[in-house]
Amino acid sequence: xxxxxxxxxxxxxxxxxxxxxxxxxxxxxxxxxxxxxxxxxxxxxxxxxxxxxxxxxxxxxxxxxxxxxxxxxxxxxxxxxxxxxxxxxxxxxxxxxxxxxxxxxxxxxxxxxxxxxxxxxxxxxxxxxxxxxxxxxxxxxxxxxxxxxxxxxxx
Amino acid sequence: xxxxxxxxxxxxxxxxxxxxxxxxxxxxxxxxxxxxxxxxxxxxxxxxxxxxxxxxxxxxxxxxxxxxxxxxxxxxxxxxxxxxxxxxxxxxxxxxxxxxxxxxxxxxxxxxxxxxxxxxxxxxxxxxxxxxxxxxxxxxxxxxxxxxxxxxxxxxxxxxxxxxxxxxxxxxxxxxxxxxxxxxxxxxxxxxxxxxxxxxxxxxxxxxxxxxxxxxxxxxxxxxxxxxxxxxxxxxxxxxxxxxxxxxxxxxxxxxxxxxxxxxxxxxxxxxxxxxxxxxxxxxxxxxxxxxxxxxxxxxxxxxxxxxxx
Numbered sequence: 001x002x003x004x005x006x007x008x009x010x011x012x013x014x015x016x017x018x019x020x021x022x023x024x025x026x027x028x029x030x031x032x033x034x035x036x037x038x039x040x041x042x043x044x045x046x047x048x049x050x051x052x053x054x055x056x057x058x059x060x061x062x063x064x065x066x067x068x069x070x071x072x073x074x075x076x077x078x079x080x081x082x083x084x085x086x087x088x089x090x091x092x093x094x095x096x097x098x099x100x101x102x103x104x105x106x107x108x109x110x111x112x113x114x115x116x117x118x119x120x121x122x123x124x125x126x127x128x129x130x131x132x133x134x135x136x137x138x139x140x141x142x143x144x145x146x147x148x149x150x151x152x153x154x155x
Numbered sequence: 156x157x158x159x160x161x162x163x164x165x166x167x168x169x170x171x172x173x174x175x176x177x178x179x180x181x182x183x184x185x186x187x188x189x190x191x192x193x194x195x196x197x198x199x200x201x202x203x204x205x206x207x208x209x210x211x212x213x214x215x216x217x218x219x220x221x222x223x224x225x226x227x228x229x230x231x232x233x234x235x236x237x238x239x240x241x242x243x244x245x246x247x248x249x250x251x252x253x254x255x256x257x258x259x260x261x262x263x264x265x266x267x268x269x270x271x272x273x274x275x276x277x278x279x280x281x282x283x284x285x286x287x288x289x290x291x292x293x294x295x296x297x298x299x300x301x302x303x304x305x306x307x308x309x310x311x312x313x314x315x316x317x318x319x320x321x322x323x324x325x326x327x328x329x330x331x332x333x334x335x336x337x338x339x340x341x342x343x344x345x346x347x348x349x350x351x352x353x354x355x356x357x358x359x360x361x362x363x364x365x366x367x368x369x370x371x372x373x374x375x376x377x378x379x380x381x382x383x384x385x386x387x388x389x390x391x392x393x394x395x396x397x398x399x400x401x402x403x404x405x406x407x408x409x410x411x412x413x414x415x416x417x418x419x420x421x422x423x424x425x426x427x428x429x430x431x432x433x434x435x436x437x438x439x440x441x442x443x444x445x446x447x448x449x450x451x452x453x454x455x456x457x458x459x460x461x462x463x464x465x
Binding site for chain 1: 167267356
């Protein structure tokens with residue numbers, strides 16, 4: 001089993017492994033990470049539809065030579081609340097944590113209300129309070145619009 | 156509870172106890188607002204009115220409130236002359252204006268503008284209405300009107316009538332009524348019902364919310380009818396608009412079987428939803444409601460600028 005698993009997903013020397021991503025959400029996670037920001041000489045591995053004891057089926061994303069920023073981890077928490085993030089240095093897991101949705105989300109989402117002041121030409125970042133966690137519901141701190149259907153972008 | 160220096164952006168920023176304190180202070184302001192007593196509580200204070208969207212009654216009632224307490228106002232009444240037209244951000248405009256006076260009232264076409272202004276301003280910001288968003292001083296004067304009529308804000312049956320989807324006053328009022336424990340009855344055309352998330356929020360905070368499609372049935376047990384304008388631009392078809400708006404007309408015949416103390420409120424201006432024949436009946440509370448805007452705003456200004464009421 002271990003050998004078969006290794007064939008599917010090769011280990012990385014340095015980088016980030018995002019495991020336990022809900023089935024089918026790996027590409028959304030990649031979009032948040034931002035392909036443009038990944039070192040051109042690094043490997044990105046994506047495993048879709050992998051068996052998981054914890055959540056049935058899962059996706060996995062491994063990115064070489066990149067340590068995920070807290071802001072991006074927050075964005076991943078929005079769409080993949082079951083994900084875990086491992087920071088790998090020299091083939092070893094140096095840090096492992098579940099994604100954690102903070103009480104306030106800054107700069108990750110655009111408010112869906114086109115008339116919201118945060119979508120005008122003003123020097124402010126979008127900000128949302130988390131009003132419910134499962135499923136996630138956010139409230140824009142500016143226009144107070146409730147948001148439960150979102151597609152985070154890397155800010 | 157400290158009010159001095161606070162912003163007034165959304166009714167959600169205030170607890171039930173704080174709203175009660177503002178309403179108590181407002182009652183004390185009534186003789187001053189009527190000109191029966193005078194006060195110099197805000198002598199030397201300047202209120203900056205930045206009305207970047209047209210408004211007459213909100214602006215004038217703030218000006219009257221400030222004048223009744225001995226203070227004065229500097230006003231942008233026409234957005235066409237403001238530097239925003241020259242491309243300045245609201246953030247910069249507010250930063251500058253906040254250095255001219257002791258507090259700012261902002262009316263703006265975009266939702267959330269007052270929250271942004273509060274971040275930019277070193278002085279208290281009062282939201283005088285931001286787009287389809289919040290208008291907390293309107294909510295406070297609505298509450299003052301209901302409390303004056305019934306002596307309480309709890310245990311009442313309040314019917315919200317008309318455009319419950321876009322009408323900004325009803326969402327804030329429903330929130331406040333919910334925290335005081337009054338029952339909310341929704342009566343709106345199918346396309347203009349209360350947004351699902353607003354209703355869900357009300358239920359989350361423990362409100363009793365029911366829907367009544369038939370206005371005549373809703374009126375029967377009502378203590379308050381809060382009527383809002385149904386706007387023509389919400390309908391593509393003129394005939395559909397005429398049909399819908401006609402079915403939400405409040406007149407003597409509709410109120411024939413209503414409770415004797417039923418109070419009809421309307422944020423005004425009205426365009427036919429409330430028949431003028433009601434004006435001289437005990438049900439008409441809407442002109443009193445408009446007047447109470449002055450003492451409520453006086454109380455708020457005194458609390459924000461001095462921490463106390465005269």
